[in-house]
Amino acid sequence: MDSSPRRVPLPPPRSTCAKLKTRMKETFFPDDPFRRFNGKPPGTKWLLGAQFLFPILEWAPTYSFSLLKADLVSGLTIASLAIPQASERVHITYFMLFNVYSLLAEGFNAKQGISYAGLANLPPIIGLYSSFIPPLVYAVLGSSRDLAVGPVSIASLIMGSMLRQAVSPSSSPSLFLQLAFTSTFFAGLFQAALGILRLGFIIDYLSKATLVGFMGGAAIIVSLQQLKGLLGIVHFSQQMALVPVMSSVFHETREWSWQTVIMGICFLGLLLLARHISTRKPKLFWVSAGAPLASVIISTLLVFLFQAQKHGISVIGELKRGLNSPSWDKLLFHSFYLGTTVKIGLITGIVSLAEGVAVGRTFAALKGYKVDGNKEMMAIGIMNIVGSCTSCYITTGAFSRSAVNHNAGCKTAMSNIVMSMTVMVTLLFLMPLFIYTPNVVLAAIIITAVVGLIDITAAYHIWKMDKMDFLVCICAFLGVIFISVEEGLAIAVGLSILRILLQITRPKMVIQGNIPGTDIYRNLNHYKEATRVPGFLILAVEAPINFANATYVDERISRWIEEEKEKHITFQFVILDLSAVSAIDTSGISFFMELKKTAEKEGLKLAFINPVGEVMEKLQRANGLHNLFGPEYFYLTTGEAIISLSSLSKESRQGSKGTSGISNL
């Protein structure tokens, strides 16, 4: 080793512009989507561009019969899931609408006259519609090969509950539906915009802890809402929080219908049993997958045979056969509702993106291909914009359905097209069969579906791993139950961000010691074998130093110096390990100026270990303005600093006072 210690160099100079470019690239294009175009001839670039916009062009030209066979099987499998699921999920949002349709079937339309004329043409099963058009759009635009598209529980939950707060689905069903389409339109717009503006990282702010708590809370609220159908109550609270719902249930005990209650409990028991079987034996997944459809068929037959609709059991009533009708004329941009629909669109859009992108990434990682998050957002966004114009509500890549798709061996997005076609056949020919389906069975199906969203295992794991994450989870849960869906979500996201800010505001600082027999310096509290180096106070800061923590870091260091003095530990050197200080700002510079003052006042000599390029550069620039620290303050490693400083100190003690910079020791 040289006798003189190595100096920390300045990083190679780069212009502000070049730095900005790198920063922008890492912020907005971390996946480097244009890499594939590099060095390709123009013709190929065009083709690659088209394939980027329409991933179907990548796989369609080489599509083979063997691929079709695989996709056909998986497509039919997910269709068999999609049909009951679609109604299951749409009910979460539109359960009230079904009651409206039964009203309609009973002549409500005739009584209300022309003001509700448009309503008569409304498609009844929005959920099935949403499993027909959006998958076709996604098959053309989406880059995932495994994502099965359709309505999902969590977005349905939010949309349903937030819409209910704005407008009553039973008193103005047409408006309710219009607002649902409009919200879906805005959701699509936000999703596409996030993708185009490369702001996809926003969905990362919905951490797993937030989503677990949120879904648990929402599931409980929706289950309680279903008590309306399960108990046959007619007058029910429009609110979504726990207290009004429960007071509704027990306030209207006169309205409970015993026939409905019995039927509900039976089917709920059956459905939960089916779920239980499938959970215990994953091979029997078809049991729980088929149970909702079976329940619908059986209950419909029962009602039909016993004419139960005349004995207090309410039924869906007549449903219109046919495909999606256009709905762009139903989009409502009236300023009175604009705020509501934009808000619902924003929240459902982000939440459903979070699910869709996460599911796409998961399966892509499993099969070893890449999904471009921002590209996916554009695909999902356009899918929802198209959906909102064709009587569909919000859709995304559904986790359960995609898992089944993957297990059934899908190869390309063609499986979505197969599913879509199967749903089309259902819409065209099988709709009249639902006339006698009792509402109570739909309530039971919804309860079974949403109860599955309460993920206690995940919450337990979060508790084991990280108490603060668990707090976020619990806040989301309680917020949703006791306040409202969006506020619960906002509290959880706010807490998560607050936690990050607190980590920055109060960064960890540790005191280091030498691990005997080595040149390694580590946290004294972590490594028991580490020992203090006499004469030195070795500190490490583990966060960027900026306006939020410069004061704290300064005070903390002063306190350490004081505490050491109180313990009568003498030292002449303070070594500050800056390895983990990834950035500083102007307040960080002020911190260094303050630190220098403090050290001079206490008669201590400072040394900085391993500052990163940016910190080095800024301190250098500060030198130009304030003449702070020369290169003799910076060392590559703690070991070198200690050797160099000890020898300096010895020199100055042995003679020639005042020649070195530390003569004041």
Added chain:
Amino acid sequence: MDSSPRRVPLPPPRSTCAKLKTRMKETFFPDDPFRRFNGKPPGTKWLLGAQFLFPILEWAPTYSFSLLKADLVSGLTIASLAIPQASERVHITYFMLFNVYSLLAEGFNAKQGISYAGLANLPPIIGLYSSFIPPLVYAVLGSSRDLAVGPVSIASLIMGSMLRQAVSPSSSPSLFLQLAFTSTFFAGLFQAALGILRLGFIIDYLSKATLVGFMGGAAIIVSLQQLKGLLGIVHFSQQMALVPVMSSVFHETREWSWQTVIMGICFLGLLLLARHISTRKPKLFWVSAGAPLASVIISTLLVFLFQAQKHGISVIGELKRGLNSPSWDKLLFHSFYLGTTVKIGLITGIVSLAEGVAVGRTFAALKGYKVDGNKEMMAIGIMNIVGSCTSCYITTGAFSRSAVNHNAGCKTAMSNIVMSMTVMVTLLFLMPLFIYTPNVVLAAIIITAVVGLIDITAAYHIWKMDKMDFLVCICAFLGVIFISVEEGLAIAVGLSILRILLQITRPKMVIQGNIPGTDIYRNLNHYKEATRVPGFLILAVEAPINFANATYVDERISRWIEEEKEKHITFQFVILDLSAVSAIDTSGISFFMELKKTAEKEGLKLAFINPVGEVMEKLQRANGLHNLFGPEYFYLTTGEAIISLSSLSKESRQGSKGTSGISNL
């Protein structure tokens, strides 16, 4: 060195409760205010407690004549500053009120009848009042020995402009004053609460960049507002943004009074000249300090001699002599104004705290004593609560005045008491002298004062040091000028926080190489001499891994692996330096799970360098749930990992396939 590498141990186990306690202590009690009580007898504890609450008890018992002499000199010096400054600053807020007083003097009160009877008793120079009572309170409660207390420009600016938006000072002056007292009351309440709740770090979020931009913008707006007085315009915009003010100026050119304009320009020139002299020769600080008072005296004499008030120059009019009257009955908690006053209180409270605490800390650091930030907040808060009940508006420790206090050799808070007494004498005996003071001179004084707040040097330094901080500064500046004071501030603070969040969301990750002839591994882009280690990809993450960045870090690592492959660099090991990863959460754990999958798929072996205690602990807990990484994945230094992995790799190549864990290479 041993042949087997050292393992990273788990940190000593601590309960969640103990961790929470440490975290809480570092968050809320980083200055450890109770340390002084440790191990003291109960009697001493009581005394120390009383001294903690009333720092006057610390210095009063040993107060000596020599100290008094020093404090007397400095107290009189700051009083000579305080009297013109107080009116200067109060004018910033209350300029309109002076016009009101002139109206009053002209019989406005008689016309309006009893509804304004209370107003006649209103004290005219709130600024002097605010230099009388609050310093007395601070002298008892404050822990700084150098802070000179009184109204400050920036808080006056905000309060004045925000109040003007809520209520017109010319059409309802009594309400205006009531709201000012109420806002001051709330400001004091917030300040004291922040201190008691130990949330003092909130003021750190007002970074220097924010304050520089904010003050510059506010100064320009207030200067433009003064064009009303300077040009003698009667009808003027109530708004504070640039556009309405300038349109007022040029819309009412008919109202310009040439006598006023000439007088204004002359005095403005004189005042600016005085400022310029003091800036160039700091010894002549008394020139600019005395200039406002001199201008007031000269202009008053001029008006009196030439009876100029009859020739288009408006004057202050009669001012009431006497001390502060109680104002607790003027506090207005009516729900209609509650939102406004709470908002104004919050913003002015935080901004004035930021100034007061920063000034206190600066001078404490210079003299080598400690100021307890949270304790100071309580003192300033109580001072403002008392002030709001005694006809004072918001006060805090003023930078310029404290600097003069310090330079004049103050020893204790007694200098504040001396200043307060001098102000009292002024209030009691010198008030009638202001009858003929022209408003135009006050406008000139205000312009001179606020122009000094435009700190172009500081802005230039910020630009040199940190472009992003400069952006924050410019946004605050433009936001204040074109939108409003509070929105400009909110934009700047939001941007600062966004920057921190972006740093977390897109953490820096670097690729490291070996510095030849050493065991040191550093960033390849920073250290030119560093070289790649063949067969290894050495990466370092420089931020905690959490929900906001887990996806990015994962994708970035995958991209690096891909890029290296594209460059045909072969490697079998990925080494991840976790030294700077100060914390992980549940998403961080998921990241490690994903990383393991990616590595296995690519046939790469992972190694982690120097994880901190918390990370080690959480990965250990994750092992309990998912069996992720054994201790053989963790190394203390990159060097050890490379030696150990190379030898393993050699072993597995030389023979005995499948015995070591890396047989798949």
